[in-house]
Amino acid sequence: MSRYYETEGDDLGDDSPSIVAPETPSPVVTPNRPQPKKSSNFATINTLTTSSDEEEGQAYYAGGSEHSGQQVLGPPKKKDIVADMFKSVQEHGVEVLEPGAASSSGGQAFKGTGYKLGQDNTSSEVVPGFQEPPRPQEVTLRLWQNGFSIDDGALREYGDPSNKDFLDSIRRGEIPQELRQGNTEIHLAMEDHRMEQYQKPKTKVKPFQGQGYTLGSPAPAVVGACTNEDKSANEARAKEILKMDATRPTTSLQIRLADGSRLVGQFNQDHTIAQIRQYITAARPQYEMQTFNLLSTYPSKILDDSQTLKEAGLLNAAIMQKLT
Incomplete structure (x- = not known):
């Protein structure tokens, strides 16, 4: 649509109407959305x-005009x-x-117990260390x-x-x-x-805590995980089987087992090596299905099952277990 404007004076020199081009509407602007980080x-x-x-x-x-919009x-x-x-x-x-703000790469100060050295006429003094809070x-x-x-x-x-x-x-x-x-x-x-x-x-891998078998023998030996409570109960049962008589002469015997542990017991002097073997298998059931020898320490020799502790010279002595 054309618009007409009236002017005062004749400065324009032309009475023909002026035609003004229609305003072009501003385009709709959509902001660029940044890529998500x-x-x-x-x-x-x-x-x-x-x-x-x-x-x-x-x-x-x-949109709208140059000076307006919505x-x-x-x-x-x-x-x-x-x-x-x-x-x-x-x-x-x-x-x-911030990430890594809680970590510290600096060295730690010494916090242990110290000693204040004395002189010729004074003794050293112990300086207690700093008690670190939990x-x-x-x-x-x-x-x-x-x-x-x-x-x-x-x-x-x-x-x-x-x-x-x-x-x-x-x-x-x-x-x-x-x-x-x-x-x-x-x-x-x-x-x-x-x-x-x-x-x-x-899932975190836990170490094996079950029972295993020692290969290489006709009857594999069962190696069980024995707790302290089990050991105490087994040793008590072994003493009942042994039936030691406190009214007869007794002796102490230390047995070094094949697994590196030690078994100490009180026996009568007339107990035989065969009864000591029975005591071992009752106190440590993992050796019930395993064949083994009992040896003296020095000189090292295989002990005869029919001998008594007194006959074998094992009063207040130590013997060893050796698997076969």
């Missing part, structure tokens, strides 16, 4: 201050519970450490996209009512009640895994 596993000051801005909707410019706010993004928790922690004054317990809270976990524990959902008190304590910057153990100091480290699904930790 990979999330860090540690919360920094920058990530804490910007995470709340990411929750708001994207703003758009909806801003339209897009739909809000899905609420990020992980970002909300980090923000709440910061608002309650909890210190946020080390705090380290606990790691990992915040995943679909829940959270404590150390290497199982996944716990954000929406589970049983986890509400725990999460509320974290938001207030407090150590949750379930982590408190008496007067032990707790250091809680929070890790940001909001872009990852929960990953079950790898």
Whole structure:
């Protein structure tokens, strides 16, 4: 559409109407959205201050003239519970450490017991060392996209009512009640895994603690893991089988077993080597299916099962066990 303008005076020299070109509407401008960056596993000051801005909707410019326009706010993004928790922690004054800030590469000072050397007329003086306070317990809270976990524990959902008190304590910057153990100091480290699904930790390999078999013999010997309680019970049973008579002459005998351990017992002087063998298998059942010899220490010779301790010259002596 053309527009007409009236002018005062004849300076223009032409009474023909002026035609003004129609205004071209400004194009709709959509801001370039930056590419998302990979999330860090540690919360920094920058990530804490910007995470709340990411929750708001994207703003758009909806055209108009050169001097006017309209801003339209897009739909809000899905609420990020992980970002909300980090923000709440910061608002309650909890210190946020940069990655590696807690580690120290410096040497440690000597903290042991010292001695103040004396002079000719004074004795040395012991200077007690510094009593180092107990080390705090380290606990790691990992915040995943679909829940959270404590150390290497199982996944716990954000929406589970049983986890509400725990999460509320974290938001207030407090150590949750379930982590408190008496007067032990707790250091809680929070890790940001909001872009990852929960990953079950790898199972740690434990050393074998069962029973094994010694190969190379017609009847493999069972080698069991024997506790101190088992040893005491077995030795008590061996004494019952031996039936030592305290009214007759007694002697002490030390037996060096094939596994390097020692077995000490009280016997009558007329007990035979065969009865000593029976005592060993009762006190250490792992040798029940194993053939072995009993030897004197010096000079080393195989002992005769039919001899008594007195006849073999083994009063208050030591003998050795040798597997065959």
